[in-house]
Amino acid sequence: MKSCVWRGIYPLVFDAMTIAQRYPCVADLEATAKRRMPRFAWEYVSGGIGNETCIARNRRALDEVKLSPQYLVDGADDPDLRCTLLGQNYNLPFGIAPIGLSGLMWPKTSEILAAAAKQNNIPCALSTFATAGLEDIQTIAGEHAWFQLYPPKDLAIRTELLDRAHKSGYDTLIVTVDIPVETRRDRDIRNGLSVPPLFNIKTLLQILARPQWALATLLAGQPEFETLKRYIPHGASLEQAATFLSDQVSWHVTPQLLAEIREQWPGKLIVKGVLTPEDAEICQRIGADSLVVSNHGGRQLDAACSALDVIGEIRNTVGRDMPLIADGGVRNGLDIARMLAMDADFVLLGRPFVYAVAALGDRGGNHVIEVLRDELKCTLAQLGCSNIDESGLRRVVVVPS
Numbered sequence: 001m002k003s004c005v006w007r008g009i010y011p012l013v014f015d016a017m018t019i020a021q022r023y024p025c026v027a028d029l030e031a032t033a034k035r036r037m038p039r040f041a042w043e044y045v046s047g048g049i050g051n052e053t054c055i056a057r058n059r060r061a062l063d064e065v066k067l068s069p070q071y072l073v074d075g076a077d078d079p080d081l082r083c084t085l086l087g088q089n090y091n092l093p094f095g096i097a098p099i100g101l102s103g104l105m106w107p108k109t110s111e112i113l114a115a116a117a118k119q120n121n122i123p124c125a126l127s128t129f130a131t132a133g134l135e136d137i138q139t140i141a142g143e144h145a146w147f148q149l150y151p152p153k154d155l156a157i158r159t160e161l162l163d164r165a166h167k168s169g170y171d172t173l174i175v176t177v178d179i180p181v182e183t184r185r186d187r188d189i190r191n192g193l194s195v196p197p198l199f200n201i202k203t204l205l206q207i208l209a210r211p212q213w214a215l216a217t218l219l220a221g222q223p224e225f226e227t228l229k230r231y232i233p234h235g236a237s238l239e240q241a242a243t244f245l246s247d248q249v250s251w252h253v254t255p256q257l258l259a260e261i262r263e264q265w266p267g268k269l270i271v272k273g274v275l276t277p278e279d280a281e282i283c284q285r286i287g288a289d290s291l292v293v294s295n296h297g298g299r300q301l302d303a304a305c306s307a308l309d310v311i312g313e314i315r316n317t318v319g320r321d322m323p324l325i326a327d328g329g330v331r332n333g334l335d336i337a338r339m340l341a342m343d344a345d346f347v348l349l350g351r352p353f354v355y356a357v358a359a360l361g362d363r364g365g366n367h368v369i370e371v372l373r374d375e376l377k378c379t380l381a382q383l384g385c386s387n388i389d390e391s392g393l394r395r396v397v398v399v400p401s
Contacts, residue, residue, distance in 0.1 A: 019367055023359065025375075026331045026352040029368060033358035037105060037213055038206040040191035045105050045354050047187040047299075054298035054306075058329030061306035065338040067396045070384035079380035080387040081373065085323055085346050086172065086268045086289055088123075088143070092373055093388050094336050095123035097327055097350035098148035098174065098272075103131030106213065106358040107220035113353055114141035116365025120373075125174055125348070126227075128161070128249075133226035138168040148174040148272070150249040151257060157231050157248065162264050171267040177253040178273025178296050182246050185299070216361075255282050262287045270325065273300075275310050277317040290323040297328060297350060308342050315343045333375025337383070341393040 023029050034042050048055040083093040096117055102109040110132035117124030118141045125146040126137045138145045147165040152158045165173065191202070207214050217223070225245065232241045262269055271283045272292035283291055293311045295304040307326040315324060326344035330336060331352060339347045352372070356364035380388070383396045 019360065019363065023367060023371070025371060026355060026368065029352070029355040029359040029364070032360075033106075033355040036210060037358050038203070038210045040188070040203055040206055041104050041213070043187040043191055044101065044185075045099075045351060047185060048297070048302065049183065049185050049299055050302035052298065052302065054295055054302045054304050055329070056298075057304075058295070058298055058306045061308040062329055062335050062338055065308065065342060067337065067341060067379075067383055069382050070396065073384040073386075075386040076381055076384045079377050079385055081377060081380075083346065083388055085123075085325075086270075089121075090123065091121040092369070092376070093340060093345075094330075094347040094349060094372065094376075095146075096125060096353050097348035098125040098127035098130070098146075098176070099350050099354060100127045100129035101131065101223070102127065102354070103220070103223035105354045106361070107216045107223070108132075109354060109357045110137055111140060112357050112362055113365045114145060116369060117141050117144045119366060120369045122369065123172070128227060129225055129245075131223040131226060134161075134165055134170070135168045136226070138165075138170055142169070143171065145170060146172040146174055146270070148176060149261075150176055150179065151253055151261060152231075152248040153251055154231075154248060158261075159264065161227070162261070166266060172270060173261075173265050173267060174270045174272050174292070175253065175258065175261055176272045176296075177258070177279075178275075178294070178300050179249065180252040182250045183300060213358075255286065258283070258288075259286045272325075274314065275305055275307075277310075277313050280314045280317050284318050284322060288322075290325060291318070292325040292327060292348065293344070294327045294348075307344075308339070311343050333372050333377070334379045336372065336376050337379045337393065340388055341396060 023032070081092050083090055096113050099109065110126060110130045114124050114137045121144070123144050123146050124141050125148045126132065126134055127148050128150045134147055147170045149161060152161070228245060232244055236244060258271070268289045269287070270290045270292060271288045273294055273296060274280050274283060274291045275293065275295060280291055291314065293307040293314055295301065295306060307328045311324060311326055318324070323345040324343065325346045325348055326339045327348040327350070330339060330347055330349050336347045352368055353365065356368035358364070360367055385393055385396065
C-alpha cells in the first residue's frame with residue numbers, strides 16, 4: 001500500500017523539484033520563453049522603443065541602488081512580507097501589471113495569472129487590450145482583479161466599459177495616461193506585428209518554428225480583444241478593426257477627462273504613467289487614490305526617466321498619504337526591495353509574468369511568484385529587516401551616486 005502511494009506521489013515531487021531546479025530565477029524563465037514564443041510575440045513583449053536605451057536605463061537605475069545590511073539585529077530571520085494597499089491586505093508587496101495582447105504571448109496568459117494572483121493573494125491588473133474579457137477575469141480573480149483602462153474617445157464606449165467593470169465587481173481602476181499617440185516600435189514594424197495581429201507569410205513562418213505555441217494557440221483559438229470586440233463596427237476587416245481601436249485610444253488624457261473618469265468611477269482610482277511632480281499634483285488634486293510611477297517598461301519614450309529617477313520628487317509633492325506604486329525593469333526580489341527602499345509602497349511587474357507563463361504554461365504564474373517571494377524574503381533577512389515597513393528599508397539605502 002505504501003509503495004502504491006509513493007508511486008503516485010513520486011512524479012509530482014520529481015516534477016516540482018525539476019521546475020525549482022531548472023527555473024530558480026526569472027532569467028531562466030525568460031530564456032525558455034524566448035525558445036517557445038514566435039519571434040513577433042517575443043520581440044513585442046521583450047522590446048522597447050527606438051534604440052531601447054530606456055530599457056537599459058531602467059536596469060541601470062536599479063543596479064545603482066545599493067543597500068547596506070545590518071546583521072546584529074533581532075527578529076529578522078523570517079521577514080514578514082505582508083502589506084496593505086488602498087485598504088486591501090496582500091501577502092506580498094508586488095502585483096501583476098496590465099499586459100496588452102496577453103494571449104498572443106502565450107494562450108490564456110491572463111486567465112493563468114488571474115488564478116495565480118487569487119491563490120497567492122496579490123493584485124492582478126487586466127489590460128483593456130488583453131485577450132480575455134473583463135468579466136471573465138473578475139470571475140477568476142475576484143477582489144484581486146484590477147481593471148486598467150485606456151480611455152476611448154467615444155463617450156458611450158468609455159461609459160459602458162466603466163459600467164461593465166463596476167457591475168462585474170472591480171473595485172480598483174487603473175487609468176493609463178502615457179500612450180497619447182499610436183506607438184511606433186521598430187521591432188514590431190520589422191516583424192509585421194499589428195494590433196489586432198495579422199497573419200502573413202512572415203509571421204506564419206515564425207509560428208511554424210514554434211510548434212508548442214502553435215498547438216496551444218490552435219486549441220485556445222485565435223487571440224482577440226475580448227473586452228473590446230463588441231465595439232468594433234460590424235463587418236469590419238482586421239485592418240479596419242485595427243484602425244478603429246487605435247483611433248479610439250490615441251489621444252492625451254487631459255485633466256478634464258481624468259476628472260470626468262474620477263466622477264464616473266465609484267471605486268479606487270490609480271493613475272499609471274506618471275513621471276513628473278506636475279502630473280502627480282494634478283492627479284492628487286483630481287482625487288486619484290494612488291499613482292504608478294512608470295515609463296511603461298521603456299516602451300513609449302526612449303528618453304524617459306526611470307521611476308527611480310523621479311519617485312523622490314513625486315513623493316515630496318504628494319506626501320505620505322498617497323501610495324506610490326513603481327514599475328520598470330524589475331526582475332527579482334532584490335529589485336523589489338530596491339524599489340520599496342527608494343520610496344515605493346508597492347511594485348508592479350509585467351514581463352517576468354509573461355516569461356513564466358510562456359515557459360511553464362499553467363504552472364508559470366505560481367512558480368514566478370514563489371521565486372520572487374523567496375528572493376525578497378532572503379534580501380530582507382540579509383538587510384536585517386523584519387518586514388517591509390518603510391522605516392526599516394529606508395535606513396539601509398545608500399543613495400545612488
